[in-house]
Amino acid sequence: MQQVQILTEGDSSLLIVFGDEISPEINSRISAVVQLLKNQHIKGVIDLIPSYAALLINYNPQVISFSEIRSRVETILSMDVKAENRAKTIVEIPVLYGGDYGPDLQTIADHAGLSPEEVIKIHASRDYLIYMLGFLPGFCYLGGLDERIHTPRLASPRLRIREGSVGIGGNATGIYPMDSPGGWQLMGMTPVKTFDPNREVPILLEAGQYIRFIPIDEEEFQRIRTLVEKGEYECVVHHDSDKEDA
Amino acid sequence: MGFRVLKPGMQTTIQDLGRYGYQSQGISVSGAMDVRSFKIANLLLDNPENEAELEICLIGPTLKFTSATIIAITGGDFSPTINGKPAPLYTAIYVEKDDVLKFASARTGSRCYVAFSSYLDVPVVMGSRSTNMKSKTGGYHGRPLREDDYVGFRIKRRYLPFFLSRHLEPQKFDETAETLRVVMGPQTDMFTRQGLDTFLSGEFTVTSDFDRMGCRLDGPFVSTKNGSDIISDGIAFGAVQVPSHGKPIIMLSDRQTTGGYAKIxxxxxxxxxxxxxxxTDHKIRFEAITVEEAQALYLKEITELEELRKSIHVPCKEVLDCRLVAKRLTKLFV
Structure with missing residues (x-):
């Protein structure tokens, strides 16, 4: 494991840098430290921002000083559980691929020299690690898109991409949590709201979890959408039991 | 019970001290830009520290009250008037139903705050009443105020203890170069020796690219060793990013939660x-201090604000002085 650095970011934040590369191992260690920090309820900690290879802690210096919080963090880093021991959480995201919902599916297929059906199969056949959230509320940076379906962004971005759109931009794939301009190639849409400010849990997904895309048809899309609007839909979540904490 | 917006001003938003706890999910903190002026407006009215206020930027709004309340205006001087008569800054002011509160453009400073004794009636979204314009949530329908909007009050509170004592010396915002104290880091080691020297010795100019997200500066080139790209990480309030073009950007209330430029x-x-x-065009300089010094300054300011709170929470001197009261009464009756 690389040397972890604890750095100042002003008088009210501290940055823990875990490494200088994007890897599932580093990311999973960060998730473990976030969990430990949450469990300890350290007074004065007001927010945690995990990213690919670092963790920013916002704190209130009126409650806890830099040297105090640094020593608490050092203790936590020394007791950091092995990443492999943690459960893997997989959230299923139903997606209606193609048609009006995914106007660029054919472009992606043509670029890859595959049929649209093969593109869907490849996209929905693996679990994607959520490295971090950012850019928009609930926007997930996912790792692990199959190289065969990497597709350049649109030459001219769309002014409005509808909420729930699933797309590919270069080597990344993701879900638009809200209407937004954007340049990704759109391959489908999920009826699930990943961001709803008025819900008890506004953001559905969190860093360290995995996403699995489940292809659905129009009828299923409408059924789920109705449930979502009534606030009665819950995504299927798997906990990989082999990796449960001892 | 509230006020109607006759003119919205340039960007009038409802803010409190911000929305914490959701940055890991990509939701910006938002909240007041000038936290000091914000806190003073609330303490003038004996409000909770985090009670929502109006933040007014560069060109002020015109508001018409539909019920009586008490307000306090702090921050920059926007020459506020009530029914055409100048209204004092940093003072608890009683306003009546149908009164018109009008702000001009910023004469000093660039932002001012208005606190209300009857509390603004906007919903708490994810723990805060702050407006998040990007995700269109919080504040007044997630956006700045527009003409004809109606903002209600939550309570009837038209009495404050020691009302006559509730005034403070307004803060001065002048145009001479300000020195901003900074704590170096976290990515100081990405900059050249010369880049660090330039940052701490040069004079920088505030550009017109200055909004609630951040403030772009112009000035001498701050050089990095090997470009400015980092693996995106979290951004704190006031962090100074330097992209490869060498001009610093100071990240403010509506900053994105993470970013990929080195922070000096x-x-x-x-x-x-x-x-x-x-x-725009004002000058600033930077001076390095230690994190311990910055935290000591922070604690000192909290103590100072607490003293201000106490200093106005006492009977007005004139009221205690019997001879003065007698003189005034005489004037009234003779």
């Missing part, structure tokens, strides 16, 4: 108000 330093919390009250 972070402005001390107590000096962020000095920055956000600057206007």
């Amino acid at each position: 330093a972070t402005v001390a919390s107590v000096d962020i108000p000095k920055l956000v009250q600057r206007k």
